[in-house]
Amino acid sequence: MSKLSINRTTRLCMSLSARPGNFGTRFHNHLYEALGLDYVYKAFGTRDLDGAIGGIRALGIRGCAVSMPFKEVVIPMLDSLDPSAQAIGSVNTIVNSDGHLHAYNTDYIAIVRLVAETPIDREIRFLLTGSGGMAKAVASALRDNSFTNGTIVARNQATGTALADACGYGWAPELGDAQAGMLINVTPVGMEGGPEAEDLAFPKAALEAAKVVVDVVALPSETPTIRAARALGKRIVTGAEIQTVQAVEQFILYTGQTPTPEQIAAAAAFAQGRG
Structure with a gap:
């Protein structure tokens, strides 16, 4: 209409x-x-x-x-x-x-659907940055899709450990030099107009070592992290x-x-x- x-x-x-x-x-x-x-x-x-x-x-x-x-x-x-x-x-x-x-x-529903449609080994180790509402949706969707080997990376220990415990994952306060097969950014890093708009959500070495990169930031649709992962030939899921x-x-x-x-x-x- x-x-x-x-x-x-x-x-x-x-x-x-x-x-x-x-x-x-x-x-x-x-x-x-x-x-x-x-x-x-x-x-x-x-x-x-x-x-x-x-x-x-x-x-x-x-x-x-x-x-x-x-x-x-x-x-x-x-x-x-x-x-x-x-x-x-x-x-x-x-x-x-x-x-x-x-x-x-429907954030949870969307992640469940996209994970089901993306060929990813359920044994893959993942790092998920963030512990807010969207992080809960992503971590819970991974848990319910039989991903068991993951770490929630969050500076807020209370929310980070609560999410990790609820989903059966580990917790770390910082990324450091950690690497994993799947990297998932659920923070504002890379968001248009934000203070970290031009930053990568993960160190370059971690992106190079990963097989799958997920960035939930939807604006812009091509975040610095997604651009870098695409250039490296990684399998990607975008926030868009x-x-x-x-x-x-x-x-x-x-x-x-x-x-x-x-x-x-x-x-x-x-x-x-x-x-």
Whole structure:
């Protein structure tokens, strides 16, 4: 549907974040129009999470994406959790069915799917940097896909050891000169506009020794780490891929419609400013 066709029957989906971005808004609205759906999507920031969740319920807002710092604190305000959210105690998607708010974690679902589709030896040793909400999704997805030999690298000992213990992995406060077959960056290193935008998430020697490199940073789609890994001929999974797969899962949950691969690729290109 075009924006001019919004009417009283149009269903609203939204996102809640401390720092609203444009990817979800552009991605979902592009697909609504491509599939002729009477939906509209809008990003919001809030300092009143209780009020925002009450508004979703009261106004019949169909779906809501949840970003940091709300992924965990929102849980007591919801009615039920999908196993994808229950497994890690973190949500990023709320679906409203007649006032019942059911939550999912499509980050977890996306990682599970991408790992299943990427030929990776389950015996491979991995290093995962980070211990926040997305790190929980990635580590839990690896655990549930039979990856047993991993280390969580996080300066915050409390969250790092908690995540490592929950998933059965080791913990280290620093990378040092450690090397592994799979490297996974779940920190802001390489993020556009950040203080470490031009930095590699791992030392060059570690990248050279690795077989698989995963970087969850989605903006830019080609981070310094991904560029370096690509130049070295490594198997890679980008944050842009993860972002797109999780957004598609949200779209399906909200609308019940499954876009074609071509429609997904066009929406992702548009959302990333390439279309």
